[in-house]
Amino acid sequence: MIPPFLWRAFRANETAVHELNYLFWECTTRCNLHCRHCGSDCFASSADSDMPLEDFLKAFDTIPRESIAKPFTVVLTGGEPVLRPDIEEIGRALRSRGVSWSIVSNGWFYDEQKHKALMAAGLGALTISLDGLEESHDWMRGRSGSFLRARRAIELAAAEKRLNFDVVSCINRRNLSELEQMYSLLTSLGVKQWRLFSIIPIGRAASDKEMLLSAEEFRSLLEFIKNKRADKSAPMKVTFSCEGHLGKYDSAVRDTPFFCRAGINIASVLIDGTICACPNIDRKIFGQGNIYKDNFFRVWEEGFELFRSREKWARKGSCAECKLFRDCLGGGMHNWHGDISDGPLVCLRDLAL
């Protein structure tokens, strides 16, 4: 385990250097599914047009070649990025610029032909969402047949050695009891990495009681992950996603202590050109300009002040008196919505106690 003081020093250094390693491009907000937990819904409308590739590339080309870090990945997100008819062209354009690219997909359109085409265009990493066994997944995704499509995509991706692949699952009241069966299913399909997250009450999930875990349920999820990770010979690595500090569970369910890298190593170009960090962050509050008005790289270098100075402003609401603040800095930036003087929407440490 890394001593907290060392981790804090490392984090402060990373923040000062703020190397851009990870660039989300919200290339479409169109989607073929209607997920109960869709986080984009409160910010972006599916009525937005796809952003033309050349607009994104013009913004990307503000990054001087010598400032392209290693590693550097462009992550196509949405909506469902596979809906873009020019997705292979996008991939080739990025490869020609010397960067890797990846997608997050619901797997619906990810058949063998698509897989081959994406690999030929240099797809480097892929995440497929699977939110339970068949009935639960289809319920979450709002469309029957989505489980079978996702499973097919997982089989194809897991068999592909040239792909850095993982499965991500949103754990809620319905599928919590299916964790063991999901684990068996995924290992039988050859999956090596499984990332789990719970839902925070934004988007469609805010009013959906079946989505939100109680503190007890949340702890049972963390216990599940902790136990799986304790088995060093396990065929698949299970991880809890970043989200926030987890108190005593923090280093038991992740590889490294909590560190929200939004705006420190992570940026995004959102559907309307807004420059921000992870797409689930409140873009109205934390947006840092727009590629149609600003030089993207200059914004990255000179903007993002709120992301890089959390010690100065995030001691608000429940974080004001928190003993963990120096290690947590107010949790994930995606937890801050609306009036930030109220503090973050959720504190995972409270749930994990």
Next chain:
Amino acid sequence: MRKLFHNLLKGLSLTAILFVFQACYGTPNGDPYYAQDEVPENQTPNGENNGPVESPDASSEAAE
């Protein structure tokens, strides 16, 4: 100095280990397919665009 520390860690391949993307959004980072060093010389010089993107209208041409 900060950059030096950062580069030192990088030299030890530690930042690659430590930068593990764990968000609910996003994909694993790293890329077994191409090491970035192996990618052919850049065909499009980066940094060539010095201003904002000109066209403010995101056309729907790319949509199906």
